[in-house]
Amino acid sequence: xxxxxxxxxxxxxxxxxxxxxxxxxxxxxxxxxxxxxxxxxxxxxxxxxxxxxxxxxxxxxxxxxxxxxxxxxxxxxxxxxxxxxxxxxxxxxxxxxxxxxxxxxx
Numbered sequence: 307x308x309x310x311x312x313x314x315x316x317x318x319x320x321x322x323x324x325x326x327x328x329x330x331x332x333x334x335x336x337x338x339x340x341x342x343x344x345x346x347x348x349x350x351x352x353x354x355x356x357x358x359x360x361x362x363x364x365x366x367x368x369x370x371x372x373x374x375x376x377x378x379x380x381x382x383x384x385x386x387x388x389x390x391x392x393x394x395x396x397x398x399x400x401x402x403x404x405x406x407x408x409x410x411x412x
Contacts, residue, residue: 324398
């Protein structure tokens with residue numbers, strides 16, 4: 307989540323932001339992650355301009371999915387390390403959009 311901090315000035319033109327919610331395998335928040343995540347989200351909400359919506363979405367397994375996609379695509383190990391988080395972010399966004407389109411929880 308720290309990668310979003312340099313982008314905060316861009317929030318003035320954003321309509322909404324998507325934050326990955328780190329859940330355990332059973333869909334519950336890990337105690338330590340939950341506390342830190344909740345504090346981060348509260349701090350982020352405090353600095354966002356009025357009207358910017360902040361959405362949380364389950365990010366479980368997005369990194370593993372990204373790794374699988376990159377391996378299946380024949381991407382070399384060195385390059386996978388460089389782009390894995392970017393691919394995981396795309397998977398998170400697509401999952402959020404699919405759930406929003408289906409009327410599911412976000």
